[in-house]
Each structure stands twice: as structure tokens, then as C-alpha cells.
Amino acid sequence: MKIYITGLIAVLMIHTAKAQQPLTLNMEKAKELALKNRFDVQANRYDTEIAEKEIKGRKQAYIPDLKITGNVSYHPQIQAILVPPGFGGITEPTLLALGAKSISIYSLELNQPILSSSLRNDIKIAENSAQWQAERNRGKEIEIKQKVSEAYLNVLLRDLQQKIALNEEKRYSEYFNLAQGRYDNGALIENDYLRAKLDYQNAKQQSSVTTQNYEISLNTLRHEINVENNVKLELSDKLEDSFLKELPDVTAAQQNNRTEIRQLEFEKIDQNLKLKKQRQSVLPSLSLVANYSQQFQNMEFNYDYTDTQWWSGFSAIGLKLSIPLTEHFTNAVSVDQLLLKTRQTEFNFQQKKADISYEINQAVISLSNAQTNAVRTKDSYDLAQKVYENQQQQLPYGALSYDTILNTESSMTSAEQNYIKASYEFLLAKLNYEMAAGTL
Known part of the structure; x- marks a missing residue:
């Protein structure tokens, strides 16, 4: 009995240790995990299988129709x-x-059908529909990867906000301890002491809020990649590393590979095949009976x-x-309708290409500007940290008034907020660029 209990405890400890192991992710791994885990992705793949079954069904129309009647x-x-x-x-x-x-x-x-233009066209339409459905699924997967990317980048941003808030709390804690020591020694008026205490409490509250926001962002990422809430996530990408990466050029192949373009291409093929089928519906058919x-x-x-x-x-x-005889007269209206739809789709296709070209140009400009701003605000943030370190060396000697400390803190806070804002704009511009370039 003791051996059984000991073994059970050992199994539970191993299981708990595995459950507590963090899941380390980078951006690409997070997107791959989402496509693997999400149920909607798995459900969408059945649409492709159904479309492929439709091809087999259309081809079976050439199989002889053999039946027994009574x-x-x-x-x-x-x-x-x-x-x-x-x-x-x-x-x-x-x-x-x-x-x-x-x-x-x-x-x-x-x-046994021998000559039937309708059957041949039905097979081609079904084959194009299967490829079209696969492209629709790719479009849905891109939307999922976009959501995962947004959630992933949001975690990086919230992590940055949390680190800055914790540093701010630490600074105000040092200011408060210094102010309390001076106040106890009668070297600081009560109002300055209370101001230091209030600033420290506000910094603690802000730090608590950023920690909460960080945990919420992690839960959102867990939801998007479809893992349990108790899974600990560790992100290997660093926000600062993205600032200095060279911007990739967008090729014409990438532009044409956008799922919106590909889907419109399949739609054009579908309409042309249906137009061909409609025109050939007046042709004779021949069967062996x-x-x-x-x-x-x-x-x-x-x-x-x-x-x-x-x-x-x-x-x-x-x-x-x-x-067919009557269809020679009634077919004209159906052909005209399909011709109009074909022309309509062609205009939509050309407009979409123009829209995508504009999106790419705007995304390149926005990302370049955001990258420049992020690098500059990072330099300002680092400079603010150096100013703080220099000030810390002077604090023990009482050479600085609390107003001077607050002025320095105001400059640091401004640098921090500019850094956070520029980081957010950079992440958003980077995501928009990947979406526009079709590289997400």
C-alpha cells in the first residue's frame, strides 16, 4: 500500500512538473501553434475535402449508368x-x-455518355472550385495569424509598459525613502514629504495596472493559440531587436500572392468556365443506350x-x-448575365490590385517612419536613464531639492511615454506592413 501511494505521488509530481514547464514561443512558432490547435482551422479543412469530393463526383458522371427496372x-x-x-x-x-x-x-x-460538353465543363468548374476553396482557407488562416500576431505584439508592448512602470515605482520608492529620512530629521517640510508619499502610491498603482494588463494580454494570446489558461508562456522575441532590422523589399510575386488577388483570380476562372458551359449548352449530346x-x-x-x-x-x-432547339433562343439572356458578371469581376480585380499597391506604399512609409521614431525615442529613453543614474549619485548628499527631483522625473516620464507610444506605433506599422506585403 505504501509503495502504491509513493508511486502515485511520484506520478503526480512528474505531471505537475510538466504542467509547470513554460512554453517558449517566438512569433512564427505562435502562429504555427495556432494553426495546429485551433478548431476552426481544422473545421475549415473539411471544406477543401468536400470540394475535392465534388471533383470525383463530377468525374463519375462518365461512368455508365446501369440500372434494373421493374x-x-x-x-x-x-x-x-x-x-x-x-x-x-x-x-x-x-x-x-x-x-x-x-x-x-x-x-x-x-x-453511357459519349459526347457531352456539359460534363467536361462541370469537372473543370469543380477543380477550380477546389483550388478556390483552398485559397479561401488560406485567407482565413492569414486572418488567424494576424490575430495571433496582434496578441503576441501586444504582450511585448504590455511587457515593456510593465518594466517601465516597475522602474518608475522603484525610483519613487527611493525618493520616498529619501524624503522620509529627511522629514524625520527635520530637513524636509511636511508637504514635500506628503508629495513624495503620494507620488510613490500613484507609481505603485500604475505598476499594478500594467501588471494586470500584461496578464490579460497573455490570456488573450493563450486564447488565440488555443492553449489552456494554466500554461505559462515565455516570449523569446525582444521588442528592441525589431527596431534595427532592415526593411525587406516587397516583390511583385508577393503582391500577386495576396489572398484577395488569388481569390479574385479563381473567381474570374469560375465565371469564364460557367460562361463557356452556358454557351455550349446548345450543343448536341450523344449517348450509348x-x-x-x-x-x-x-x-x-x-x-x-x-x-x-x-x-x-x-x-x-x-x-x-x-x-437542343429552344435553348438557342433562351440561352442569350443567361450568356449576357455571365458576361456582365465577368466584366464586373475584372474591374474589381484591377481595383483591388491598385488598392494593394497603395497599401504597400503606405505601409512601407509608415514602417520606415515608425522605425526611425522608435530608434530615436529609445535613445532618449536610454539618455533619461543615464540622467537618473547621475542624479542618484547626488541624492545622498542632499544636493538636490525635491522639486529638482520631480523635474528630472517629469523628463524621464516624458521619455518613457514617448518610447512606449513609438514602440506601439512601430509594432502596428510592422504588422500592417506584413499584411500588405502578404508575408504574414
């Missing part, structure tokens, strides 16, 4: 036919009822199929040609 009927009164004079020695025209009352016919029928039947007949209400003398067989084989 027809059982009873005729209490047989239809009479007119027999002209001279037939069988009859001198006067008369009505004569010929045929059986009990009739059963069982047939094996074959219909064959039939083999066994017929049972009896003059009474008798369906005793074991009586073989009343069974007889017949068969036929031939070609079935179908030539």
Missing part, C-alpha cells in the same frame, strides 16, 4: 385497336382487343412466374442524340 401491371380491360378491312379475311373495319391482362417487365438498362428485358404475360390475373411458357425476352442497343 414494371408490374394488370389490365382488366384491354385497349382495342382498329383493324382495317382485308386484314385476316375481315371485310368490314372492326375493333379488336389484343394483348395480355397480366404483364410484368424486368429490364437491365445502360446509358442499351436494354435487355424479360417479359411475363398472361391473359388472366396470374403472376405465377414459375410458368416459363409465358416468359419472353427482348433487347435493344442504339445511340441517343439530343439536339
Whole structure:
């Protein structure tokens, strides 16, 4: 019993240790994990499989249509036919009822398409639809990667805000301790002491808020990559590392690979194929038809199929040609509608290309400006830190008044806020650039 309990405790400890191991992520790994874990991504992949099944279904239309039919009927009164004079020695025209009352016919029928433009076009439309659906899924995955990227970058930003707030809290803690010592020694008036205490409390509150925001941003990232809330995340990317990276050039291939362009291209192909199908719907179709039947007949209400003398067989084989006539007149309206849709899609396609070109140009300019601003504000932030360090060396000697300390703190706060703002604008510009370039 003791061995069992000890073993159980060991298993629980191992499981707990694994659960507490942090999940280290960079941006790319976070996006890959989201595409792997999210249920909507897995659900969307069935759309592609369904579209591929549609191709197989269209191709199966060329398989011969083989079926068995049965027809059982009873005729209490047989239809009479007119027999002209001279037939069988009859001198006067008369009505004569010929045929059986009990009739059963069982047939094996074959219909094999030989020439059908509609079937060929249906297969091409289905193949294009499958590729179109795969591109739609890629577009949905890009939207998911965008959300993951936003959540990931938001964590980096909240982490930066938290670090700056903690540093600020630390500074105000040092100011408060210094002010309290001077106040206790009678070297500082009460109002300055209270101001130092209030500033320290405000800094603590701000630090607490930034920590809360940081935890919320982590929960959002966990949700986007679909991992449990108790999973500890560690982000390996550093915000400052992104500032100095060279900006990649956008190639024409990347621009044309935007999912919006690709989807419009598939839409154009789909409309052209449907237009071709509509125009060819007036063409003749040709099929091979064959039939083999066994017929049972009896003059009474008798369906005793074991009586073989009343069974007889017949068969036929031939070609079935179908030539549309009315559709030559009614088809024109449908063709005109498809032509209008094709022209409409072409204009949308050209406008989308122009929009994307504009988006890329704007994104390049915005990212370049944001990168420059981020680097400059980072330099100012580092300079503010140096000013603070110099001030710290003078504080123990009482050479600085509290107003002077606050002036320095105001400059540091301004540098910090500018740094945070520039960092946020850089992250947003970087994400917009990746979206515009189609590299997300």
C-alpha cells in the first residue's frame, strides 16, 4: 500500500512538473501553434475535402449508368385497336382487343455518355472550385495569424509598459525613502514629504495596472493559440531587436500572392468556365443506350412466374442524340448575365490590385517612419536613464531639492511615454506592413 501511494505521488509530481514547464514561443512558432490547435482551422479543412469530393463526383458522371427496372401491371380491360378491312379475311373495319391482362417487365438498362460538353465543363468548374476553396482557407488562416500576431505584439508592448512602470515605482520608492529620512530629521517640510508619499502610491498603482494588463494580454494570446489558461508562456522575441532590422523589399510575386488577388483570380476562372458551359449548352449530346428485358404475360390475373411458357425476352442497343432547339433562343439572356458578371469581376480585380499597391506604399512609409521614431525615442529613453543614474549619485548628499527631483522625473516620464507610444506605433506599422506585403 505504501509503495502504491509513493508511486502515485511520484506520478503526480512528474505531471505537475510538466504542467509547470513554460512554453517558449517566438512569433512564427505562435502562429504555427495556432494553426495546429485551433478548431476552426481544422473545421475549415473539411471544406477543401468536400470540394475535392465534388471533383470525383463530377468525374463519375462518365461512368455508365446501369440500372434494373421493374414494371408490374394488370389490365382488366384491354385497349382495342382498329383493324382495317382485308386484314385476316375481315371485310368490314372492326375493333379488336389484343394483348395480355397480366404483364410484368424486368429490364437491365445502360446509358453511357459519349459526347457531352456539359460534363467536361462541370469537372473543370469543380477543380477550380477546389483550388478556390483552398485559397479561401488560406485567407482565413492569414486572418488567424494576424490575430495571433496582434496578441503576441501586444504582450511585448504590455511587457515593456510593465518594466517601465516597475522602474518608475522603484525610483519613487527611493525618493520616498529619501524624503522620509529627511522629514524625520527635520530637513524636509511636511508637504514635500506628503508629495513624495503620494507620488510613490500613484507609481505603485500604475505598476499594478500594467501588471494586470500584461496578464490579460497573455490570456488573450493563450486564447488565440488555443492553449489552456494554466500554461505559462515565455516570449523569446525582444521588442528592441525589431527596431534595427532592415526593411525587406516587397516583390511583385508577393503582391500577386495576396489572398484577395488569388481569390479574385479563381473567381474570374469560375465565371469564364460557367460562361463557356452556358454557351455550349446548345450543343448536341450523344449517348450509348442499351436494354435487355424479360417479359411475363398472361391473359388472366396470374403472376405465377414459375410458368416459363409465358416468359419472353427482348433487347435493344442504339445511340441517343439530343439536339437542343429552344435553348438557342433562351440561352442569350443567361450568356449576357455571365458576361456582365465577368466584366464586373475584372474591374474589381484591377481595383483591388491598385488598392494593394497603395497599401504597400503606405505601409512601407509608415514602417520606415515608425522605425526611425522608435530608434530615436529609445535613445532618449536610454539618455533619461543615464540622467537618473547621475542624479542618484547626488541624492545622498542632499544636493538636490525635491522639486529638482520631480523635474528630472517629469523628463524621464516624458521619455518613457514617448518610447512606449513609438514602440506601439512601430509594432502596428510592422504588422500592417506584413499584411500588405502578404508575408504574414
